[in-house]
Amino acid sequence: MLALQKLRPVRHPLVQGAVPKSIRPIPQFVRMAASESATADIGLSSVKVPRVLTVAGSDSGGGAGIQADIKTCAALGVFCTTAITALTAQNTIGVQGIYPVPVDFLAKQLQSVLSDIGADVVKTGMLPSAECIETLCSVLDSFPVRAVVVDPVMVSTSGDELAGAGILDALGKKLLPRTDVLTPNLPEASKLLGGASVTTLEEMRKAAVEIHKMGPRYVLIKGGHLSGSDDMVDILYDGSEMHEYHASRIESRNTHGTGCSLASAIAAELAKGSHIRQAVQAAKEYVKETMQRSRELRLGGGSQGPLNHLHRLNHWESLGRSHFKPDSLLLYAVTDSSMNKHWGRSTSDAVKAVIEGGATIVQIREKEAESGDFLKEAEASLKVAREYGVPLVINDRLDIALACDADGVHLGQSDVPITRARAILGPNKIIGVSCKTPEQAQRAWEEGADYIGSGGVYPTNTKQNNKTIGVEGLRKVCEASPLPVVAIGGIKENNVKEVMASPRPKQLQGVAVVSGLFNQPDVQVAAKHFRAILAEALDESYSRVL
Numbered sequence: 001m002l003a004l005q006k007l008r009p010v011r012h013p014l015v016q017g018a019v020p021k022s023i024r025p026i027p028q029f030v031r032m033a034a035s036e037s038a039t040a041d042i043g044l045s046s047v048k049v050p051r052v053l054t055v056a057g058s059d060s061g062g063g064a065g066i067q068a069d070i071k072t073c074a075a076l077g078v079f080c081t082t083a084i085t086a087l088t089a090q091n092t093i094g095v096q097g098i099y100p101v102p103v104d105f106l107a108k109q110l111q112s113v114l115s116d117i118g119a120d121v122v123k124t125g126m127l128p129s130a131e132c133i134e135t136l137c138s139v140l141d142s143f144p145v146r147a148v149v150v151d152p153v154m155v156s157t158s159g160d161e162l163a164g165a166g167i168l169d170a171l172g173k174k175l176l177p178r179t180d181v182l183t184p185n186l187p188e189a190s191k192l193l194g195g196a197s198v199t200t201l202e203e204m205r206k207a208a209v210e211i212h213k214m215g216p217r218y219v220l221i222k223g224g225h226l227s228g229s230d231d232m233v234d235i236l237y238d239g240s241e242m243h244e245y246h247a248s249r250i251e252s253r254n255t256h257g258t259g260c261s262l263a264s265a266i267a268a269e270l271a272k273g274s275h276i277r278q279a280v281q282a283a284k285e286y287v288k289e290t291m292q293r294s295r296e297l298r299l300g301g302g303s304q305g306p307l308n309h310l311h312r313l314n315h316w317e318s319l320g321r322s323h324f325k326p327d328s329l330l331l332y333a334v335t336d337s338s339m340n341k342h343w344g345r346s347t348s349d350a351v352k353a354v355i356e357g358g359a360t361i362v363q364i365r366e367k368e369a370e371s372g373d374f375l376k377e378a379e380a381s382l383k384v385a386r387e388y389g390v391p392l393v394i395n396d397r398l399d400i401a402l403a404c405d406a407d408g409v410h411l412g413q414s415d416v417p418i419t420r421a422r423a424i425l426g427p428n429k430i431i432g433v434s435c436k437t438p439e440q441a442q443r444a445w446e447e448g449a450d451y452i453g454s455g456g457v458y459p460t461n462t463k464q465n466n467k468t469i470g471v472e473g474l475r476k477v478c479e480a481s482p483l484p485v486v487a488i489g490g491i492k493e494n495n496v497k498e499v500m501a502s503p504r505p506k507q508l509q510g511v512a513v514v515s516g517l518f519n520q521p522d523v524q525v526a527a528k529h530f531r532a533i534l535a536e537a538l539d540e541s542y543s544r545v546l
């Protein structure tokens with residue numbers, strides 16, 4: 001547990017001596033003129049902007065606190081201002097330090113915001129001391145707002161204490177009586193009730209009644225910590241009626257900041273004009289959708305990862321590889337010009353046939369060709385692939401990929417390093433990497449690859465001196481891989497089902513095939529067979545998993 005530092009006014013070295021004009025004290029209690037009707041000028045007309053002021057702690061890790069509040073409000077179309085109560089040094093592992101903001105400076109932030117921009121709703125998070133609560137309440141006396149949402153943050157998700165013991169009295173006497181919505185989780189509900197047990201649904205209902213008596217108009221007890229149940233129940237109590245919200249548990253490492261986000265989402269919805277019940281419903285839906293969309297996120301090494309609050313902007317996907325969909329790896333055709341020559345067709349004709357048969361991505365692989373011939377072949381094949389909207393990547397040769405503006409490259413462990421390839425190709429190109437081990441798969445992800453090709457799964461004549469890793473080796477790579485995986489090596493119509501069999505590792509997306517497609521008299525027919533078998537294999541494994 002971290003000891004809270006004693007509150008004392010701190011003067012920043014830059015602020016010693018004459019106080020710069022920009023931070024001169026604001027005359028106490030200057031009532032805002034514009035706050036009743038905040039508008040944004042957009043030329044001829046103005047739009048009303050819903051405003052939330054969050055009074056909370058800063059989370060340096062970006063997942064909770066002020067940072068979560070700002071992002072939640074932004075995601076929900078609400079302008080968020082802030083009054084920071086404490087700085088915390090924290091990350092996905094836990095809280096390493098807390099530095100409370102002196103209360104006179106908290107007051108200054110509150111007055112700055114409320115006297116000018118105003119707020120429709122105030123949302124509170126970490127309030128580290130009784131003085132902090134008293135300061136907030138006295139400023140709110142002078143700047144009333146439409147609603148106050150209180151998330152009684154006391155302990156972080158990592159178990160670190162975020163508020164001193166003395167706050168309960170101030171909360172109960174000063175803040176709760178002016179609270180519209182109070183959102184405790186089970187440990188917080190228990191603390192508010194002096195340590196009473198709140199671990200079952202029945203105890204939650206009783207706690208809601210007892211906490212309501214402390215002053216808030218609505219109490220929302222969050223049952224996320226209810227043990228031994230996949231049914232997540234939250235209870236909303238308004239002093240007469242009790243509403244239960246049921247949802248199923250979302251398994252995810254990225255849950256840090258969900259409490260802050262829910263309370264801010266409620267505040268944002270209230271600021272937009274919703275009734276409390278509608279606001280809670282909409283906020284819960286936003287948090288649920290955000291948790292679902294954050295499961296794949298990898299940030300930090302601890303057990304508490306953050307949410308992707310702005311998932312609706314698709315901003316991380318749009319960092320580049322938005323055109324690359326993992327399901328493109330379903331039937332991955334890797335060309336071989338000697339096989340195609342043997343059957344009397346050009347590479348581009350073979351590419352056309354394989355795409356018409358159902359290939360979902362194409363790789364031009366030429367181990368022997370002269371650069372000029374390789375480029376011509378790649379350009380002709382790319383023209384075909386573009387007509388069908390199928391991505392086409394080049395094996396090994398970054399220069400050829402750049403010259404023909406292919407959709408990406410497939411690299412081996414001894415080719416150009418992934419980080420260099422990414423720097424050269426930029427964020428919009430696909431980079432695949434051959435990996436035989438979990439360690440290589442992990443590194444490929446860290447270095448910025450998009451997918452992994454793993455094999456040889458079975459012995460093959462197409463690639464000499466290639467170690468066979470077997471279905472077991474493939475599974476180990478898939479289980480360790482944060483990236484989608486395509487299996488390669490000796491894959492034929494008669495073993496696709498074994499490769500894709502249930503239980504299919506989550507990351508395994510499909511099969512990459514050379515001779516099974518191109519050392520065949522009819523490439524299109526061969527591709528069609530593969531697609532049919534893949535469809536069957538996927539349906540089978542799907543129903544078995546169910």
Ligand SMILES: Cc1ncc(COP(=O)(O)OP(=O)(O)O)c(N)n1
Pocket residue numbers: 332334363365395396410411412413414432433434452453454463486488512
């Ligand atoms: C999808 C896919 N996976 C693996 C390979 C192997 O490529 P290759 O260039 O033959 O060998 P490495 O040098 O990458 O080990 C591939 N072409 N495609």
Ligand SMILES: Cc1ncsc1CCOP(=O)(O)O
Pocket residue numbers: 334455456457459460461462463466488489490491512513514515516
């Ligand atoms: C390129 C490659 N990488 C690992 S095995 C292999 C060859 C795959 O060819 P085939 O599908 O004919 O076995």
